[in-house]
Amino acid sequence: MKKGWIAYPYVVWLIMFIFVPLLLIVFYSVTKTTDQGIVFTLEHFQRFFEPIYIMVLLRSLYLALISTVICLLLGYPLAMILASKEYRHKRVLILLVVIPMWMNFLLRTYAWLTLLEKNGVINNFISFIGLPRMELLYNQGAVILGMVYNFLPFMVLPIYSVLIKIDKSIIEAAEDLGANSRVVFRKIIFPLSLPGVVSGITMVYMPAVTTFVISRLLGGGQFTLIGNLIEQQFLYTGEWGFGSALSLIMMVLILFSMAIMSKYEKENEGGGLF
Amino acid sequence: MTNQEIIRLVDVSKTFDDTPVLKNINLYIRRNEFVTLLGPSGCGKTTTLRIIGGFEEPTTGKVLFEGKDITNLPPYKRKLNTVFQKYALFPHMNVAENIAFGLNIKKMDKKLIKEKVENMLNLVNLKGFENRSVDSLSGGQQQRVAIARALVNEPDVLLLDEPLGALDLKLRKGMQIELKNIQKKLGITFIYVTHDQEEALTMSDTIVVMNEGVIQQIGTPIDIYNEPKNAFVADFIGESNIIDGVMIEDYVVEFANHRFKCLDSGFEPNEKVDVVVRPEDVKLVPKGQGMIEGRVLSVLFKGVHYEMLVQSNGIKWLVHSTLMEHVDSIVGINILPDDIHIMKKVN
Numbered sequence: 001m002k003k004g005w006i007a008y009p010y011v012v013w014l015i016m017f018i019f020v021p022l023l024l025i026v027f028y029s030v031t032k033t034t035d036q037g038i039v040f041t042l043e044h045f046q047r048f049f050e051p052i053y054i055m056v057l058l059r060s061l062y063l064a065l066i067s068t069v070i071c072l073l074l075g076y077p078l079a080m081i082l083a084s085k086e087y088r089h090k091r092v093l094i095l096l097v098v099i100p101m102w103m104n105f106l107l108r109t110y111a112w113l114t115l116l117e118k119n120g121v122i123n124n125f126i127s128f129i130g131l132p133r134m135e136l137l138y139n140q141g142a143v144i145l146g147m148v149y150n151f152l153p154f155m156v157l158p159i160y161s162v163l164i165k166i167d168k169s170i171i172e173a174a175e176d177l178g179a180n181s182r183v184v185f186r187k188i189i190f191p192l193s194l195p196g197v198v199s200g201i202t203m204v205y206m207p208a209v210t211t212f213v214i215s216r217l218l219g220g221g222q223f224t225l226i227g228n229l230i231e232q233q234f235l236y237t238g239e240w241g242f243g244s245a246l247s248l249i250m251m252v253l254i255l256f257s258m259a260i261m262s263k264y265e266k267e268n269e270g271g272g273l274f
Numbered sequence: 275m276t277n278q279e280i281i282r283l284v285d286v287s288k289t290f291d292d293t294p295v296l297k298n299i300n301l302y303i304r305r306n307e308f309v310t311l312l313g314p315s316g317c318g319k320t321t322t323l324r325i326i327g328g329f330e331e332p333t334t335g336k337v338l339f340e341g342k343d344i345t346n347l348p349p350y351k352r353k354l355n356t357v358f359q360k361y362a363l364f365p366h367m368n369v370a371e372n373i374a375f376g377l378n379i380k381k382m383d384k385k386l387i388k389e390k391v392e393n394m395l396n397l398v399n400l401k402g403f404e405n406r407s408v409d410s411l412s413g414g415q416q417q418r419v420a421i422a423r424a425l426v427n428e429p430d431v432l433l434l435d436e437p438l439g440a441l442d443l444k445l446r447k448g449m450q451i452e453l454k455n456i457q458k459k460l461g462i463t464f465i466y467v468t469h470d471q472e473e474a475l476t477m478s479d480t481i482v483v484m485n486e487g488v489i490q491q492i493g494t495p496i497d498i499y500n501e502p503k504n505a506f507v508a509d510f511i512g513e514s515n516i517i518d519g520v521m522i523e524d525y526v527v528e529f530a531n532h533r534f535k536c537l538d539s540g541f542e543p544n545e546k547v548d549v550v551v552r553p554e555d556v557k558l559v560p561k562g563q564g565m566i567e568g569r570v571l572s573v574l575f576k577g578v579h580y581e582m583l584v585q586s587n588g589i590k591w592l593v594h595s596t597l598m599e600h601v602d603s604i605v606g607i608n609i610l611p612d613d614i615h616i617m618k619k620v621n
Binding site: 169170172173175177178188191192 | 348362423
């Protein structure tokens with residue numbers, strides 16, 4: 001490349017905002033400040049293996065898994081409806097899926113608060129029809145609801161983009177060879193849409209594991225997830241070393257699962273977002 | 275070919291968004307017949323095929339299969355299979371899995387499936403390609419897999435939608451002969467869609483010429499070439515000189531300021547007609563020996579023959595001849611009564 005100098009600002013940017021912060025995180029995670037000054041230590045990583053923190057990690061993975069499964073179960077049929085040529089109100093529906101993504105993430109989550117509150121819209125309606133008010137907020141269900149709501153478009157769109165690319169004549173060929181609509185789905189459409197499903201799962205699962213806003217607002221602080229834990233270390237307890245170690249562990253976990261996903265996708269001649 | 279009828283279209287019409295695509299198609303196809311639907315793009319030939327295959331429903335009219343109404347039967351319940359224009363192979367399956375698809379759905383015995391797939395691969399000259407991915411095949415090979423995938427189900431009727439359209443000329447000629455051989459060998463009815471008149475003439479028992487959603491003529495290749503029913507068919511099947519003429523009386527037609535003898539009768543006296551003469555039927559003779567005379571405008575070498583344009587009394591004759599005349603030379607033109615085809619004017 002002769003005009004490599006054009007990339008210099010970008011390189012500076014990369015160093016300043018990606019490389020240096022990463023180095024700092026690694027630095028904090030393996031050091032501690034003592035009377036003798038800064039010394040090397042692995043105690044932050046050791047601390048992570050205490051049962052209480054392992055529990056937090058497992059809870060994060062578990063809630064994210066449930067949210068991802070729900071997103072997939074809701075998102076796949078929705079993507080199929082969007083991709084079908086016969087459906088008339090397709091554009092409206094696509095808009096409905098995309099519009100929430102244009103609004104601020106925090107704002108959307110706060111909106112759920114006013115809906116689910118003890119004196120919120122839903123409870124007011126329930127008591128209006130003569131039923132007792134329910135605890136809708138600050139439980140696992142509310143956290144999962146928030147995750148599903150916020151991340152559903154990331155499941156729908158990759159699956160949709162793969163589905164609309166499937167050649168109609170392939171489906172006709174399968175029908176021609178004796179496949180009814182159920183067999184066509186099982187043997188043709190679903191296998192061909194797998195790259196989109198893999199993308200969708202990646203794009204929902206990753207942010208769901210690391211979220212801290214949803215669990216704090218809708219979980220009321222009772223459901224500490226790994227994201228909340230990291231946030232606490234930096235903002236409240238000031239244990240930057242432990243927070244950095246947690247971040248690194250999360251990063252390795254994410255990189256690891258991305259590697260598995262992308263390998264799987266290559267084998268299937270991808271068509272997803274990554 | 276027997277005379278037993280297998281498929282019949284009764285008054286089939288189709289409109290897409292208020293645009294008529296097919297207008298009152300009536301057609302029957304006999305068992306073991308090789309029928310070609312021929313016409314320019316947009317003439318409705320593919321729509322006709324898709325209606326027979328069950329991928330489109332006719333707006334009005336009926337489709338009969340062995341006398342039974344199958345108009346509303348979905349494709350997977352019809353005893354016919356299709357070879358699609360762009361092959362439509364399943365990209366996530368290998369060659370053998372593609373071919374076995376229909377048999378697997380019928381829950382046939384695995385061993386039998388394997389045997390049938392092997393036989394099919396032999397038939398289409400793809401022995402040893404079982405485990406290849408379909409992406410690694412050339413166009414001609416993909417086409418053969420598509421044919422094998424359809425034929426392995428032993429359909430009564432095979433529908434082919436411009437199956438050779440994407441292949442180069444040489445490969446296409448080879449596949450034409452192969453397809454015709456397969457059809458004879460298996461004794462299956464083929465319904466073949468193409469816009470290539472030469473392909474239609476080479477392969478078919480019966481040709482159905484279509485234009486603007488209407489059947490123009492149904493007949494054997496020889497009938498259609500030699501006795502086109504109207505100027506459209508004459509023009510579409512091979513090259514033609516189409517000239518305005520006047521039928522003076524039975525067996526006499528006047529065009530190019532000359533009265534020619536012909537074999538046609540039954541027109542009104544002095545009725546205006548279209549006269550069709552094939553370029554190879556325009557005979558060039560030395561000056562003074564012809565019925566009319568003309569000047570050679572251009573000469574093109576076409577391999578087997580020369581293609582010449584000869585101007586005579588305001589008419590440009592397209593002439594095919596194995597003998598070359600020089601540009602600007604004056605030649606005589608003879609046309610035999612047998613080679614003059616008279617057609618009623620459309621409108």
